[in-house]
Amino acid sequence: MCKHFFRGLRSALTLALMLVVVPAGAQTSEQTLKEIERYRAALADGNPAELWEARGEDLWKQARGPRMVALDKCDLGLGAGIVNGAYAVLPKYFADADRVMDLESRLVYCMVNLQGFTAEQAKKDPFGGPNKKSDIEALVAFVTAASRGMKMNVTASHPKEQEYYELGKKMFFHRGGPHDFSCANCHGADNQRIRLQDLPNLLKQPAAQSAYTSWPAYRVSQGELRSFQWRLFDCFRQQRFPELIFTSDASVALTMFLAKNANGGVLSAPSIKR
Amino acid sequence: MKVRAGFVHSMGLMLIGGLVISGCAAVAEQNDSAKNAAKDAATTRAAFAMMQASFKARGQASVDRLNQDETQQLCSQYQDNPPKEIREKIEALNQKLTLFPADGVLLGDWKEGEKIAQSGVGKQFTDNPENAAGGNCYACHQLTKAEVSYGNIGPSLYNFGKVRAYAPEIAKYAYGKIYNAEAYSACSNMPRFGHSNILTPQQIKHVVALLMDPESPVNK
Numbered sequence: 001m002c003k004h005f006f007r008g009l010r011s012a013l014t015l016a017l018m019l020v021v022v023p024a025g026a027q028t029s030e031q032t033l034k035e036i037e038r039y040r041a042a043l044a045d046g047n048p049a050e051l052w053e054a055r056g057e058d059l060w061k062q063a064r065g066p067r068m069v070a071l072d073k074c075d076l077g078l079g080a081g082i083v084n085g086a087y088a089v090l091p092k093y094f095a096d097a098d099r100v101m102d103l104e105s106r107l108v109y110c111m112v113n114l115q116g117f118t119a120e121q122a123k124k125d126p127f128g129g130p131n132k133k134s135d136i137e138a139l140v141a142f143v144t145a146a147s148r149g150m151k152m153n154v155t156a157s158h159p160k161e162q163e164y165y166e167l168g169k170k171m172f173f174h175r176g177g178p179h180d181f182s183c184a185n186c187h188g189a190d191n192q193r194i195r196l197q198d199l200p201n202l203l204k205q206p207a208a209q210s211a212y213t214s215w216p217a218y219r220v221s222q223g224e225l226r227s228f229q230w231r232l233f234d235c236f237r238q239q240r241f242p243e244l245i246f247t248s249d250a251s252v253a254l255t256m257f258l259a260k261n262a263n264g265g266v267l268s269a270p271s272i273k274r
Numbered sequence: 275m276k277v278r279a280g281f282v283h284s285m286g287l288m289l290i291g292g293l294v295i296s297g298c299a300a301v302a303e304q305n306d307s308a309k310n311a312a313k314d315a316a317t318t319r320a321a322f323a324m325m326q327a328s329f330k331a332r333g334q335a336s337v338d339r340l341n342q343d344e345t346q347q348l349c350s351q352y353q354d355n356p357p358k359e360i361r362e363k364i365e366a367l368n369q370k371l372t373l374f375p376a377d378g379v380l381l382g383d384w385k386e387g388e389k390i391a392q393s394g395v396g397k398q399f400t401d402n403p404e405n406a407a408g409g410n411c412y413a414c415h416q417l418t419k420a421e422v423s424y425g426n427i428g429p430s431l432y433n434f435g436k437v438r439a440y441a442p443e444i445a446k447y448a449y450g451k452i453y454n455a456e457a458y459s460a461c462s463n464m465p466r467f468g469h470s471n472i473l474t475p476q477q478i479k480h481v482v483a484l485l486m487d488p489e490s491p492v493n494k
Contacts, residue, residue: 173354175354180466194413194427196423237398242329242332242399251328
C-alpha cells in the first residue's frame with residue numbers, strides 16, 4: 001500500500017510540474033489537452049483510493065455503534081451482507097424503509113437500524129477534510145470497489161423508482177440562482193469545456209456512462225476520496241445554489257436520473273481524478 | 275341514376291364518417307396532450323417541493339435561490355429549447371429589464387476587464403459576499419491569445435472589436451448582452467450579469483473595454 005501511496009505522490013508531482021510548464025509556453029490548446037491526457041494516464045498508475053477501500057472494509061466488518069454489531073447484515077439491495085455488485089443496481093426502492101435510496105442513504109440507514117447510531121451521528125462527517133476522516137466515504141470506497149468491472153444495471157421498475165427518475169430529470173433542467181444555472185447548462189451538450197475541464201453530456205451515452213461509472217473518485221487536488229453525494233454537493237455549490245443536504249430526497253432523485261442514464265456502462269470506481 | 279345517387283350518398287356517408295373519425299382522433303389527441311401537460315406540471319411542482327426540502331441556506335446562498343423568475347421557469351419547462359413564441363416572449367420581457375448607463379459611456383479600462391474575465395469568484399456559498407464577484411468569461415470563451423485555458427460553451431471572442439470595426443452599436447450590443455443575455459438569446463447559458471447583480475455597471479464597462487478597446491489584447 002505504501003508503494004501505491006508513493007506512486008500517487010509521484011503522479012501528483014508530475015501534475016505540479018506540468019501546471020508550471022503549461023501556461024508559460026505558447027502551446028496551442030490541442031497540445032495543452034494532450035498534456036492533460038498524458039497526466040491523466042500517469043495518474044492511473046497508482047490510486048490512493050485503496051487506502052479508503054481498506055479502511056472501509058475494516059469499518060464494514062467491525063462491531064460498532066451502541067449495539068456493537070458489524071454491517072455484515074446490511075442489505076444494500078442484493079440481500080443481507082452482499083457487497084459484490086450492489087453498487088451497480090443503486091439507487092433502488094427499499095421496502096423496509098419505504099424509500100428510494102442511493103448507496104450513502106442506505107449506509108446511513110444500516111448504521112442507524114443495525115448498529116443503533118442516531119441519524120445525526122451517522123451523517124456527522126459526510127465528507128472528509130483536513131484533520132477529519134469520513135467513515136461514510138471509506139465505506140463508499142469499499143462497497144463501490146466491490147462492483148469494479150461490473151455493468152451499471154439500475155432497473156427503475158418500481159413505481160417509486162420511476163417517480164424518482166422523473167423528478168431527478170426535472171431537477172436536472174431546473175434553472176435558478178443568480179447565475180440562472182441548471183445542471184443542463186454545463187452537462188446537456190456534447191464536447192463542452194469549462195476552461196480546459198471536459199464536461200460530460202449526462203443526457204447521452206457513452207459520456208453519461210463514463211462519467212457516472214468513474215465516481216466515487218480519489219481527487220489528487222484535494223487528497224480525498226469523494227463520493228457521488230459529494231460530487232452533487234459541489235456541483236450545486238458551483239451552480240450558486242444553497243447547500244444540498246446529504247442524502248436528501250433531491251440528491252437521491254438526481255442520482256437515480258444519472259445512474260439510470262449510465263446503465264450498461266462498466267464501473268471503474270473508485271477512480272482517480274485531477 | 276338511382277345507382278349513381280346511391281353511390282353519391284354512400285360516398286357522402288364515408289366522407290362524414292371519415293371526418294367524424296379524424297375529428298375524434300384530434301379530440302383524443304388534444305385530451306392526451308392536455309393530460310400530459312397536466313402530468314408534467316404536477317411533476318414540476320413535486321420536484322420543486324422536493325428540492326425545497328433538500329437544500330439548506332449556507333453563507334450568502336439562501337434557499338430562495340431555488341425560486342424561479344418567469345425566464346428561468348420557462349427555460350426549465352422547455353429544457354432550454356422553447357418554441358418561437360415563447361422565445362420571443364422571454365427576449366421581450368428581458369429587453370425591458372436591460373438598463374444602459376445613463377451617462378452613455380460604455381467602455382471602461384480593459385486591464386480591469388481582463389481581471390474580471392479571469393476571476394471566477396462570487397455568489398457561491400463559500401465566497402465572501404464583501405468581495406467583488408468576477409465574470410469568469412474565460413470559463414466559456416476564448417478572449418486573448420495569451421490565455422490558453424479557456425472554455426468553449428460560448429463562442430470565441432478573440433478579435434471581437436477588431437473584426438467589427440469597433441462600431442459604437444457593437445459596444446452597445448456587448449454591454450447589453452453582458453447585462454442581460456436573455457434579452458438577445460432566450461435560454462442562453464450565459465448569466466445575466468447586470469440584471470442579477472453579479473457585476474456592477476462599472477465592471478461591465480471594463481469587460482466591454484476588454485472586447486472593444488483597440489489596445490486590448492483581445493484585438494491584438
